[in-house]
Amino acid sequence: DSGVTQTPKHLITATGQRVTLRCSPRSGDLSVYWYQQSLDQGLQFLIQYYNGEERAKGNILERFSAQQFPDLHSELNLSSLELGDSALYFCASSSTIYPYEQYFGPGTRLTVT
């Protein structure tokens, strides 16, 4: 158990809809990262938040957005969903101590039908 929790575990929705994925980092970790893994491909970095502020942005679509709340949990919002958005979405958290090793949650499997 990494200490990172993600809900829900599975999500099935229709094209055009909007969903919210939730992540709670390990206790004490200020950074949260979101990744997308499609069809056994690599981990695509989406976005990083640090203590409520956006720190880095990767290959995140404009239809996607994220935020980190004062209690440090984070939400990833996916809107106008397309079939190609079906994937595993992982959240990771890291400490403020170098080398900022990341601990991953179990992931949310999103299926868009």
Next chain:
Amino acid sequence: DQQVKQNSPSLSVQEGRISILNCDYTNSMFDYFLWYKKYPAEGPTFLISISSIKDKNEDGRFTVFLNKSAKHLSLHIVPSQPGDSAVYFCAASAYDMRFGAGTRLTVKP
């Protein structure tokens, strides 16, 4: 940007033999390197790491080698076991962390 590359998408090895997974990087600012292991339907878990001041780090059956001049690192698993079958991600850290695409290792009994 593909700063961390794992050029072999898959590797198949016989049980008891050595597994060698390779990773190349382009950013010379990376100074810490990690390997993660991922089973299906689970999040990646940390396996082993190495600092750029070292060229080798060993943990049981797992050894990571770093060749800074070649910007190359490798993970050796000896002896390989069927339970090692998973996807292995290489990651490199500077101000943040970048992951490779992963290599699927299959260890056959």
